[in-house]
Amino acid sequence: xxxxxxxxxxxxxxxxxxxxxxxxxxxxxxxxxxxxxxxxxxxxxxxxxxxxxxxxxxxxxxxxxxxxxxxxxxxxxxxxxxxxxxxxxxxxxxxxxxxxxxxxxxxxxxxxxxxxxxxxxxxxxxxxxxxxxxxxxxxxxxxxxxxxxxxxxxxxxxxxxxxxxxxxxxxxxxxxxxxxxxxxxxxxxxxxxxxxxxxxxxxxxxxxxxxxxxxxxxxxxxxxxxxxxxxxxxxxxxxxxxxxxxxxxxxxxxxxxxxxxxxxxxxxxxxxxxxxxxxxxxxxxxxxxxxxxxxxxxxxxxxxxxxxxxxxxxxxxxxxxxxxxxxxxxxxxxx
Numbered sequence: 516x517x518x519x520x521x522x523x524x525x526x527x528x529x530x531x532x533x534x535x536x537x538x539x540x541x542x543x544x545x546x547x548x549x550x551x552x553x554x555x556x557x558x559x560x561x562x563x564x565x566x567x568x569x570x571x572x573x574x575x576x577x578x579x580x581x582x583x584x585x586x587x588x589x590x591x592x593x594x595x596x597x598x599x600x601x602x603x604x605x606x607x608x609x610x611x612x613x614x615x616x617x618x619x620x621x622x623x624x625x626x627x628x629x630x631x632x633x634x635x636x637x638x639x640x641x642x643x644x645x646x647x648x649x650x651x652x653x654x655x656x657x658x659x660x661x662x663x664x665x666x667x668x669x670x671x672x673x674x675x676x677x678x679x680x681x682x683x684x685x686x687x688x689x690x691x692x693x694x695x696x697x698x699x700x701x702x703x704x705x706x707x708x709x710x711x712x713x714x715x716x717x718x719x720x721x722x723x724x725x726x727x728x729x730x731x732x733x734x735x736x737x738x739x740x741x742x743x744x745x746x747x748x749x750x751x752x753x754x755x756x757x758x759x760x761x762x763x764x765x766x767x768x769x770x771x772x773x774x775x776x777x778x779x780x781x782x783x784x785x786x787x788x789x790x791x792x793x794x795x796x797x798x799x800x801x802x803x804x805x806x807x808x809x810x811x812x813x814x815x816x817x818x819x820x821x822x823x824x825x826x827x828x829x830x831x832x833x834x835x836x837x838x839x840x841x842x843x844x845x846x847x848x849x850x
Contacts, residue, residue, distance in 0.1 A: 553582035554665050556794060557653060557689075559617075560787075561590040561670030563599040563627040566770045570846070571669055571694075571787035572600060573763050576607040577845040580795050584664065585656050587615040587649045589674040590716060591623030598633035599766070601641050606762035610642045615649025617674035620717075632769040650677045657688040665794045668693040668724070669787035671713050676720035679727055686728040694790040695721065696817030697736040698807065698828060704740065708816060711736055715815030722811045725824055732827040734789040735817065738802055741835055742788060745781035748843050753779075757848030788842060793829060801838045803831040 558575060562568035575581055586604070588596035593616035604612050638645050646652035653674070657664055666689050668675060678685055694713060701709035714721045725731070744752065753764055768778045777783075793799065807830075808823035832838070 553578075553580050554794065555660060555662065556581045556583050557656065557664055557666045558583060558586045559589050559653075559666060559668040559670065559672070559675055560586065560600065561592075561596065562588070563592060563596045563629050564590075564670075565786075566629075566767055566783055567785045567787045568669055569599065569603060569629075569763060569766055569770075570782070570785050570842075571667075571791050572603050573607070573759055573846045574788050574791045574842065575667070576604070576609055576759060577848065578791065578795060581665075581791070583609070583612055585613050585615055585652060587653050587674055588617040589668075590617070590671040591620030591673075592626060593617050593619065593649070594638070595626040595630060595633070597638055597645060598636045599629050601638060601643075601645075602633055602636050603759070603762060603766070604643070605641065607759040613644040613646060613652065614638075615646040615652035617649045618677060620673055628770045628772060629766055632766045650674060650681060653678045654682045654685055657685040658682065660688055664689050666691050666729075667790055667794050668695070669713075669790050671716035672720040672724045673717050676717070676723040679723055683727075689729050691724065691727070691729045691731045692790055692794045693724075693731070693733045694739055694787045695725075695733045695735065696809070696811075697740075698809070698817055698819065698830065700735075700737040700740070702736060702740060709736065710815035711817070714811055714817060718811060718813060718815050721815075725809065725811045725817075725826075730827075731824065732793050732804075732829075734786075734793055734829040736786075738829045738832055739786040739789040740784060741832065742785040742838065742842075743782055744785070744839055744842065748839050749781050752843050752847045755847035757846075760847050763846065785842070789829060789838075792838070792841075799829065801832065801834050801841070802829045803833055804828065805830045 560568045586600050597614050604610050696714055697708035697711040768775050771777055805828050806825055807819055807828050809817050809826050810820040810823040
């Protein structure tokens with residue numbers, strides 16, 4: 516999600532609610548997905564803008580409950596985004612995971628703040644397939660799957676909307692888990708909602724996704740806008756020798772540019788990591804879930820409305836500190 520400038524400024528003052536999951540006894544250094552026994556997942560991401568997508572991908576790759584089948588880029592810049600994702604996949608030892616290129620988006624082009632990190636990366640040499648038509652790759656995977664696939668969507672949604680337009684039946688084969696919207700709280704923990712970036716960047720695409728037939732679970736800014744690692748927690752992750760954690764900190768430093776000193780102190784706001792967590796199971800011990808009927812308005816807000824779609828929403832933290840510890844353990848590769 517493209518919260519780059521907002522996340523560098525956000526000081527989240529929001530009340531704490533709970534999402535929680537027990538860390539499996541098998542969790543340990545270097546553990547990755549790919550066993551085929553986890554929940555099948557497609558990650559739809561605008562990785563390469565705000566750094567939180569990279570953190571979310573790292574968490575996904577260190578979550579053995581989830582089996583990443585396909586990563587699809589969204590919101591333009593497809594080659595650049597694919598390079599960022601591919602280099603992180605390589606660091607996790609998962610260069611085999613296929614990547615689908617989303618369509619170009621009018622007015623969104625070029626690269627982004629992680630371009631220097633991937634300037635020498637050659638997509639043609641990676642072991643995993645790169646699908647030039649990521650929309651069709653997404654459709655083909657969903658339609659062929661013998662079980663429902665979880666789509667973790669952590670950016671604006673033009674690729675997802677294009678897939679729904681091309682083949683509406685995909686909604687019958689998937690569940691949608693996303694970082695989307697702002698219901699009661701906004702950026703910086705304020706007491707009124709905002710038009711959140713992933714929605715307002717392409718309102719029509721969000722409206723299509725929010726009215727599709729799939730079941731939906733989201734983390735709005737109400738919860739995801741509070742996640743930030745600092746102090747001993749962040750220091751523990753920086754000390755990790757896990758190759759993926761090291762690559763994550765390396766690309767974070769590049770992303771920060773002139774603000775690189777921040778990389779020695781704390782993360783930015785890690786919005787998208789909460790969506791990965793929500794995909795893990797039905798039980799959410801770290802946060803409070805509410806089933807709300809939501810609509811996406813033409814001005815990019817997510818409003819509670821009796822006519823809206825019933826969506827499971829992570830609305831409050833029960834144990835934000837526990838979730839932060841969970842991130843450090845998983846991404847840092849410790850038991």
